[in-house]
Amino acid sequence: AQKVTQAQTEISVVEKEDVTLDCVYETRDTTYYLFWYKQPPSGELVFLIRRNSFDEQNEISGRYSWNFQKSTSSFNFTITASQVVDSAVYFCALIGGSYIPTFGRGTSLIVHP
Amino acid sequence: EAGVVQSPRYKIIEKKQPVAFWCNPISGHNTLYWYRQNLGQGPELLIRYENEEAVDDSQLPKDRFSAERLKGVDSTLKIQPAELGDSAVYLCASSLLALDTQYFGPGTRLTVL
Numbered sequence: 001a002q003k004v005t006q007a008q009t010e011i012s013v014v015e016k017e018d019v020t021l022d023c024v025y026e027t028r029d030t031t032y033y034l035f036w037y038k039q040p041p042s043g044e045l046v047f048l049i050r051r052n053s054f055d056e057q058n059e060i061s062g063r064y065s066w067n068f069q070k071s072t073s074s075f076n077f078t079i080t081a082s083q084v085v086d087s088a089v090y091f092c093a094l095i096g097g098s099y100i101p102t103f104g105r106g107t108s109l110i111v112h113p
Numbered sequence: 114e115a116g117v118v119q120s121p122r123y124k125i126i127e128k129k130q131p132v133a134f135w136c137n138p139i140s141g142h143n144t145l146y147w148y149r150q151n152l153g154q155g156p157e158l159l160i161r162y163e164n165e166e167a168v169d170d171s172q173l174p175k176d177r178f179s180a181e182r183l184k185g186v187d188s189t190l191k192i193q194p195a196e197l198g199d200s201a202v203y204l205c206a207s208s209l210l211a212l213d214t215q216y217f218g219p220g221t222r223l224t225v226l
Contacts, residue, residue: 004155033212043202045156045217091155099211100169101146103155 002027004094006104013082014112021077021107023092029053032096034068034075039106040088048090051075082111115139117218119205125224131193134221138186138207145182146215147190148204156204162188163211195225 003026013019025034036048049059051068059066063080079086089106118137126132138145143164148156159178161169164185173180177196182188192199202222206215 035214037217042219043222044219045204045206047214047216050214093155095212098169099161101156101158101215103157105153105155 002029002032002094002096002098002100002102004092004102004104006090006092006107008107009105010108010110012110012112015084016081018078018080019082019109019111021079021090021092021109023075023077023104025073025075025092025094027094027096029096029098032094035093035095036066036075036077037091037093038088039091045091048077079109082109084111084113087111117205117207117216119218119221121221122219123222123224125226126195128197128225129194131191132195132223133189133191134203134205134223136188136190136205136218138188138205139216142207142209142216143185144208144211144213144215145188146204146206146208147180147188148206150202150204150220152201159190161211192223195223197225199223200225 005024032053034051037045039045056068065078067076087110089108091106092104095101120135145162147159150156160173160180162182165182180190202220204220206217208215
C-alpha cells in the first residue's frame with residue numbers, strides 16, 4: 001500500500017516570508033510519480049509539478065522550488081517570498097505501479113499581508 | 114484548449130433521492146478519474162477509466178454508486194439513493210495516459226439534507 005503524509009495541517013506566514021511545505025511518502029514501487037497541486041478557495045485543483053522517481057534533480061520555477069530526496073522519501077515544496085495569492089491548500093500526491101493515485105490530506109497555507 | 118468540464122457545480126438534494134454528475138474530459142485524454150473530496154481531506158479515488166473500461170473501481174460503493182463512460186469520452190457518476198454521508202465535492206480529472214499529469218475540473222459540491 002502507498003501512503004502520502006503531509007504533517008503540516010496549516011501554516012500561517014506573513015507576506016515575503018519563505019515557507020516550506022513537507023511531503024513524505026511510502027511506496028514499494030521502484031517506479032512512481034510525485035505531484036504537487038494547489039487548491040485555491042475557488043476549489044479547482046491546479047497542477048504545479050510532476051516528478052518521476054528516477055529524477056532527483058531539484059526544480060525551480062519562479063518563486064517555487066521542489067526538493068526531492070529518495071533517501072528520506074520526501075518531496076518538499078518551498079515558496080520564496082510568499083504572496084497573498086499563494087494562500088491555498090496544497091496537496092502532494094503519488095502514483096505508483098498500481099496506477100492508483102494517493103493524495104495527502106493537504107496543507108493549508110495562509111499568507112497575511 | 115478547453116479544460117475538464119463538470120456539471121452541475123452545486124447540487125442540494127434530500128436523502129434517498131438520486132443524483133448524477135457529468136464530466137467531459139480534455140479532448141484526447143484516455144484516462145478519466147472520479148474522486149470524492151471530503152472537507153479538510155485530499156481527493157480519494159472512486160473509479161478510474163481507461164477509455165471506456167473501468168479499470169479500478171475498488172473504492173466505489175457499488176451498492177449505491179454507479180458510473181459509466183460510454184464511447185470513452187464523457188462520463189456520468191450516479192448515486193442512488195443518496196445518504197447524508199455522501200455530502201462532499203465530487204471531482205473529475207483526466208490525463209493522457211495513466212501515469213501522466215491529471216487535470217481537474219471545478220468539481221460538484223453535493224449537499225444531502
